Amino acid sequence: MPIEPITHTQPQPGMAPSAQRPVRLIARDLDTAELLAAHSHRWGQVTHASLGLIRVTVGNSSWIVPPLRAIWIPPNALHEIVVLEKANLRALYVDAELAPFQGTDCEVLNVSALLRELIAALAQADPDTPRETKLAALILDELAGAATLPIRVALPTDKRLKALCEMMIAAPGSRFGLDDFARHVGASGRTLARLFERDLGMSFSQWRQQMRLAHAAQLIARGMPMSQVAADLGYASQSAFSAMFKKTFGQSPSVFFDGKAQ
Incomplete structure (x- = not known):
């Protein structure tokens, strides 16, 4: 069922990050099909699910996010989160002055093993302690060096x-x-081809490839065999799908989704 919208025109007590506490962690365990309705806040957010699968929509773009990935959402960006599979949502609220990425674009991040452990440690840290301060500094440093993915x-x-x-x-x-x-x-x-270039800045085939990659993340995260993923997405063979994937990301799907991508 839907979760009540959260529109942070005034931050909720104890929730907003600050210069003293630049990274805050909000943990929510959500069921399949639950919705965090469109909302915004003045701080940035790293949206990550340690388990499960979520879809994040910002403006005219949508991302399907498995556990090995996260989305950076800039301050003041209106965003919506839909739970595709029961998820342990871990949102890092980041003070806008210390945002690890500049500009107004979202970024898809590789969640390194270190970042995963830092997030888990922050969830257990007592507030307003030296340990929390040190973990926040390490998280900001790790985010700044995180690989971004197209x-x-x-x-x-x-x-x-x-x-x-x-x-x-x-x-x-x-x-x-x-x-x-x-x-x-x-x-x-011909008209539709022009609309793809005008509205989306890419060709029909490029858009379809991006859409299929998003679906691939969802299917692979569910444990579907790669051969079945390729067939379900319209590729003639697993090797054809893998070749397209490696051309886009520089890595095979198996490496990309097993946590070894850097």
């Missing part, structure tokens, strides 16, 4: 293109071409 599914504003993208998200393994989809949304393939 996983993003951009969502369009044009109604025809939005209808097409929703069809593709619902059936990521479909082998329909752009002209095939065009017949279902009332626009020519």
Whole structure:
């Protein structure tokens, strides 16, 4: 069931990070399909699930986040979180003055073994103690050096293109071409190709690849065999899927999802 929206125009007592306590950890155990409705706050946030699977949406972009990844959400960004599989949500609230990333863009982060342990230790640390202060400093240092990853599914504003993208998200393994989809949304393939470039800044095939990668994260995190993942996403073979994945991320899917990615 939905969780009440949290809109932090005034921070809740004891929740907001500060210069004295620059990193605060909020832990919530959430059931499948629960929703943290769209909200914002003046501090930054590292959204991570130590177990389970979540989807984070900010603006016209959406990310599917398995346990080995996290999303950096900049201060004041309106964001929504949907639980895809029962999750142990661990949100790090970071004082805006010490944000590890500049600008207004979200970042997908590799969660290193050290960062995972630091988050777990912070959850156990007593507040306002030297240990909490030291852990916060180490977390900020680890975040600043974290690898960022190009996983993003951009969502369009044009109604025809939005209808097409929703069809593709619902059936990521479909082998329909752009002209095939065009017949279902009332626009020519040429028009849709222009809309992809104008609205999303990428081609139809590039968008479909990003969308399939997002689905791959979800399926692999569930333990689905790689051969089945490839088949479900419309690839002719596991090797074809792995080749595409390695071209995008520089690593095979098995390395990327087993926690060895750096």
